[in-house]
Amino acid sequence: MQFKYLNLIRERNPLVHCITNIVVANYSANGLLALGASPLMSANLDEVAEIQHFSQGLLLNIGTFTNVEAKLLAGKAANKNSVPVVLDPAGCGATQCRKNATETLLNELDIAVLRGNAGELASIAKVDWQVKGVDSGAGNGDIVDIAKKVAKQYQTIVALSGATDIITDGERVAKIHNGTALFPRITGSGCLLGAVCAAFVGVAEEADYFQAVVEACTVYAIAGELAAKPLTETQTGSFSIALLDQLAEISEEKAQQLARVTYE
Ligand SMILES: Nc1ncnc2c1ncn2[C@@H]1O[C@H](COP(=O)(O)OP(=O)(O)OP(=O)(O)O)[C@@H](O)[C@H]1O
Ligand SMILES: Cc1ncsc1CCO
Ligand SMILES: [Mg+2]
Known part of the structure; x- marks a missing residue:
């Protein structure tokens, strides 16, 4: 797999505006900085439209169901x-009002x-x-079918995260097998991934968003894998810091070496 957007992020330092939840705002800002992007967190009605005149990507995360x-x-x-615009429907299935707002x-x-x-x-x-x-829970549905159905219905690129990430535009499907079981043991690892996706599409042409999202999720999962390497399964606090370090450290060459991505 050819990587090209990680270096572009570091060259261009894209501004990513995040309207996210209070749990992860600080961690997401640090993750974007580590990667090479420029975070701006604001939910003020007087300025959020104006910010779109100079931002390269927008993340909307409904996690604490505010704003x-x-x-x-x-x-x-x-x-x-x-x-x-990247939408992270964090916890959208939990209550009826979240379902309505997400729709x-x-x-x-x-x-x-x-x-x-x-x-x-x-x-x-x-x-x-x-x-x-906000956790993924359990179910019997085929997650590839679910991702494809939603991608088609809303004409968007779906990035469904989990032990295997599934990226689809409704036709093409990429599966990313990288990652670590430590990811779901810290809060906001998915929320930061949403912000990272906004940075990657923020430096890509629209026609190439699918590839940019595959690259975003692969780089991120590998950064987690590298962060977890020296850690035991209970070192969750250390993992959250090590993930930031690896987002700053990871190179396209390293990602290329370690990527485990398959296409259907
Ligand atoms: N069991 C696992 N093994 C390996 N990697 C995992 C596992 N579970 C999640 N991941 C990775 O963790 C990252 C975050 O995905 P996850 O599905 O945990 O997000 P999330 O549930 O939205 O998290 P949050 O809402 O807490 O921010 C992704 O890069 C994903 O690949
Ligand atoms: C724990 C939690 N609650 C609302 S948002 C959030 C962060 C993980 O999605
Ligand atoms: Mg989430």
């Missing part, structure tokens, strides 16, 4: 200014990338699933 109006306003301005965002906005775990994508696809708050 829905700001997300709509920012998303519409981003669409007008050709700024790619509204998907219907009202042109979402370039929809990044969530299996439970969140199953909820959007209206497939029966035992969701558990």
